Amino acid sequence: MAIKDIIPWNWGRRSELLGREEGANPFSLLQRRMNSLFEDFMSGFGFEPVGTRGFTPRVNVSEDEKNLYVEAELPGMSDKDIEVTLTKDALTLRGEKKQEHEHKEGSLYHAERSYGYFQRVIPLSCEIDEDKVDAVFKNGVLNITLGKSAAAQKSFKKIPIRQ
Amino acid sequence: MGSERKDLEVSRTRERSPMRDSGGRPRTFTPRSDVIEREDAVVLILDLPGVEEKSLNIDLERDTLTISGQATAFTPEKHELMYRECWDGMYKRTFVLADVFAAEKVEAQLRDGVLTVTLPKLEKAKPRKIAVRAG
Numbered sequence: 001m002a003i004k005d006i007i008p009w010n011w012g013r014r015s016e017l018l019g020r021e022e023g024a025n026p027f028s029l030l031q032r033r034m035n036s037l038f039e040d041f042m043s044g045f046g047f048e049p050v051g052t053r054g055f056t057p058r059v060n061v062s063e064d065e066k067n068l069y070v071e072a073e074l075p076g077m078s079d080k081d082i083e084v085t086l087t088k089d090a091l092t093l094r095g096e097k098k099q100e101h102e103h104k105e106g107s108l109y110h111a112e113r114s115y116g117y118f119q120r121v122i123p124l125s126c127e128i129d130e131d132k133v134d135a136v137f138k139n140g141v142l143n144i145t146l147g148k149s150a151a152a153q154k155s156f157k158k159i160p161i162r163q
Numbered sequence: 164m165g166s167e168r169k170d171l172e173v174s175r176t177r178e179r180s181p182m183r184d185s186g187g188r189p190r191t192f193t194p195r196s197d198v199i200e201r202e203d204a205v206v207l208i209l210d211l212p213g214v215e216e217k218s219l220n221i222d223l224e225r226d227t228l229t230i231s232g233q234a235t236a237f238t239p240e241k242h243e244l245m246y247r248e249c250w251d252g253m254y255k256r257t258f259v260l261a262d263v264f265a266a267e268k269v270e271a272q273l274r275d276g277v278l279t280v281t282l283p284k285l286e287k288a289k290p291r292k293i294a295v296r297a298g
Contacts, residue, residue: 058248058249059246059248059249060237060238060244060246060247060248060249061244061245061246061247062238062242062243062244062245062246062247063242063243063245064241064242064243069238069242071237071238071249073212073213073248073249073276074212074276075210075211075212075275075276075277076210076275076276076277077275078275105201106199106200106201106202106206107199107200108197108198108199109198109199109200109205110196110197110198111197111198112195112196112197113195113196113197113208113210114195125245137275139212139213139214139215139275139276140210140211140212140213140275140276140277141212141213141237141249141276
């Protein structure tokens with residue numbers, strides 16, 4: 001298993017990469033289960049050590065001829081809590097989810113939801129036209145449309161399969 | 164975690180399942196939930212990203228509160244999928260409540276993919292302060 005599986009800053013991760021990981025290494029599933037067990041155990045304490053508490057939002061990445069699309073699940077965030085940065089190679093989503101106001105008035109009896117800092121770097125598979133990037137936050141989902149550059153659009157070719 | 168409580172049962176969490184949708188069977192997910200206790204009410208907070216108000220159902224039947232909603236529009240069919248962690252599907256969770264809540268005064272609000280359900284306590288269930296006399 002990779003070193004990143006046992007280092008704490010990756011413990012918020014819950015994605016399953018389409019089931020492939022389990023086949024590759026029989027211990028990775030066990031490691032992941034242990035990680036979630038620890039995370040569930042730790043999250044009941046109520047304190048928030050700065051810098052180590054965080055989570056990883058789930059994302060979908062898809063494309064068509066003209067655009068690259070990124071969807072990220074960020075329930076409970078407002079658009080001003082999220083920062084989206086574009087570089088030549090990657091799209092970075094970053095922000096902080098604070099615990100809601102209610103938590104201060106009452107006592108937390110059962111906690112499953114994530115809060116804290118998050119950062120997700122999504123490598124871009126092709127060249128993007130910087131002026132054609134649009135990000136919309138709706139129903140707790142951040143939808144980012146990245147327009148491909150003219151050169152990238154031309155090289156997106158579907159390969160026909162011959163019989 | 165914590166002691167056994169009788170006034171609110173939280174259904175067991177099932178990790179969001181990446182089950183294969185073979186045969187077109189719909190996926191169901193258990194939304195992550197926080198439960199907060201205030202003096203006058205218990206508040207449930209559920210993560211329901213991608214769920215719109217019109218597909219949200221909140222049913223209170225006898226002592227069971229059922230919340231469900233359809234998450235839609237993740238990655239339209241016409242897109243080429245490159246990487247997926249979010250699926251369309253049904254979020255559903257039940258909570259069993261004791262009769263310490265004023266059922267007719269339950270309030271719910273869905274905002275930014277988060278549902279907040281406020282269950283006001285009946286007067287008889289609110290904590291009463293007992294004066295301590297010096298003896």
